[in-house]
Amino acid sequence: MNTLLMLQLLWDLTRLRWRDRWTRQQLEAHQAEALRRLRVYAYARSPFYQRFHQGLADRPLHELPVLTKATLMEHFDELVTDRQVRLEAVRAHLANAGAEKLFLGRYWVSSTSGSTGRPGLFLFDRSEWLAILTSFARAHDWAGLQVSLTHRMKMAAVASTNPWHMSAQVAATLRSWWMPALRLEAAEPLERLVQQLNTFQPEMLVAYASMARLLAEEQRAGRLRIAPHLVFTSSEVLTAETRRLAEEAWGHQPFNQYGATEGGGLAAECERHTGMHVMEDLALLEVVDERNRLVPPGEYGDKVLLTLFSSRTQPLIRYEVSDSLRLAEGSCPCGRPFVLIDDVQGRMEEVLRFPTATGGEVAVHPNTFHHVMDTVPSSGWQVVQEPDGLTVLLSGVREDLEDSALVERLRRDLAAQDALVPEVRVQRVAAIPRAASGKAPLIKSNLPPRGAGAGRGEGVVPGADRRLT
Ligand SMILES: [Zn+2]
Numbered sequence: 001m002n003t004l005l006m007l008q009l010l011w012d013l014t015r016l017r018w019r020d021r022w023t024r025q026q027l028e029a030h031q032a033e034a035l036r037r038l039r040v041y042a043y044a045r046s047p048f049y050q051r052f053h054q055g056l057a058d059r060p061l062h063e064l065p066v067l068t069k070a071t072l073m074e075h076f077d078e079l080v081t082d083r084q085v086r087l088e089a090v091r092a093h094l095a096n097a098g099a100e101k102l103f104l105g106r107y108w109v110s111s112t113s114g115s116t117g118r119p120g121l122f123l124f125d126r127s128e129w130l131a132i133l134t135s136f137a138r139a140h141d142w143a144g145l146q147v148s149l150t151h152r153m154k155m156a157a158v159a160s161t162n163p164w165h166m167s168a169q170v171a172a173t174l175r176s177w178w179m180p181a182l183r184l185e186a187a188e189p190l191e192r193l194v195q196q197l198n199t200f201q202p203e204m205l206v207a208y209a210s211m212a213r214l215l216a217e218e219q220r221a222g223r224l225r226i227a228p229h230l231v232f233t234s235s236e237v238l239t240a241e242t243r244r245l246a247e248e249a250w251g252h253q254p255f256n257q258y259g260a261t262e263g264g265g266l267a268a269e270c271e272r273h274t275g276m277h278v279m280e281d282l283a284l285l286e287v288v289d290e291r292n293r294l295v296p297p298g299e300y301g302d303k304v305l306l307t308l309f310s311s312r313t314q315p316l317i318r319y320e321v322s323d324s325l326r327l328a329e330g331s332c333p334c335g336r337p338f339v340l341i342d343d344v345q346g347r348m349e350e351v352l353r354f355p356t357a358t359g360g361e362v363a364v365h366p367n368t369f370h371h372v373m374d375t376v377p378s379s380g381w382q383v384v385q386e387p388d389g390l391t392v393l394l395s396g397v398r399e400d401l402e403d404s405a406l407v408e409r410l411r412r413d414l415a416a417q418d419a420l421v422p423e424v425r426v427q428r429v430a431a432i433p434r435a436a437s438g439k440a441p442l443i444k445s446n447l448p449p450r451g452a453g454a455g456r457g458e459g460v461v462p463g464a465d466r467r468l469t
Pocket residue numbers: 270271272274277332333334335336
């Protein structure tokens with residue numbers, strides 16, 4: 001274990017705790033200064049930003065151009081602030097070196113899975129990596145978990161075991177600290193996961209939301225017999241039904257968190273479960289529509305523009321992430337000054353598009369399906385848009401369910417949004433197919449992609465790489 005790094009982390013976490021009591025004014029002053037320093041650094045050392053922001057150096061943030069993942073990767077060598085870093089060399093490092101080896105002896109490397117286009121690569125030096133670790137530890141801190149060197153918790157994480165995934169990288173750094181930890185590959189058969197969790201008996205469980213739901217169902221059915229004090233979910237939409245099932249299974253509500261490979265932990269729930277507090281002292285999240293205009297609290301945006309205050313090696317200023325979030329209108333009784341995300345409804349890729357009777361097109365947001373499907377007594381579901389209609393997969397249907405009634409409700413709700421309703425079919429399956437990552441998206445489209453989409457934030461769950469155990 002890297003003891004010095006851990007001690008620094010604990011110290012930073014203590015410092016962050018003070019910020020929970022900041023006023024909004026103190027927070028905004030901090031943000032202005034952190035942003036100023038990031039921009040000064042980027043303009044001094046990144047040839048890309050010198051050009052990208054040319055003539056805009058003294059303009060406010062919202063007037064700056066948006067950085068997509070495609071642009072970031074295309075101009076990688078110019079964008080980074082260390083002239084020794086070359087994309088080709090980073091790729092070679094990924095292909096040849098072990099994930100536990102630092103690039104050039106000083107950079108942690110994380111890769112997005114590239115499920116929507118080319119993978120993005122992100123480098124972090126020691127202090128940047130510390131900021132990432134601290135953001136994840138803070139989510140645990142907010143959930144009331146005592147984070148210390150001496151207090152260890154038996155943690156089980158069911159997530160991706162790709163060693164270049166940020167979660168695996170975080171786990172590797174903290175390996176003997178957050179140990180004893182069991183790291184399971186989410187794509188493994190459910191039966192095996194249940195078996196291993198029963199043997200291990202975790203005090204804390206970390207899982208993708210779809211996995212938490214499956215495990216809660218297993219607990220209900222009596223096959224899974226664990227009693228975690230804390231359950232964390234991330235990376236996917238946590239629907240109200242999944243939250244309810246988890247609470248029913250383990251006696252407490254899960255703590256949802258929101259993160260990205262590009263920026264670590266970005267938002268997390270506090271003990272009140274009123275939403276996820278955005279870690280606004282570490283990053284700015286602009287919730288915007290398709291044309292990059294700010295969307296007010298209470299409305300869903302089409303994407304998020306991320307500005308990461310700690311980024312130096314690869315400065316991230318207005319970096320586009322295709323998550324659709326909604327900020328809460330109210331504040332949290334806990335008194336923290338950070339705004340709340342009251343819902344993440346999924347990624348832009350989960351917005352299904354249907355023709356309308358007038359020859360136009362309507363974008364149907366994931367919530368339309370969540371509302372209907374969450375009432376279905378099943379252990380899992382998935383809505384798949386095919387060229388010839390919608391297929392609804394259902395697994396573990398509990399009570400009498402009239403498929404025709406479900407089809408009728410979906411047709412009605414789609415028609416209410418002016419969609420020309422396609423054929424809707426229900427298929428009962430033994431299990432919802434999971435992707436290679438182990439995730440089971442609630443909504444997916446098998447239609448050909450519409451042009452170049454936005455870069456995609458990669459959900460991350462710290463603590464998940466079996467290879468490193
Ligand atoms: Zn709160």
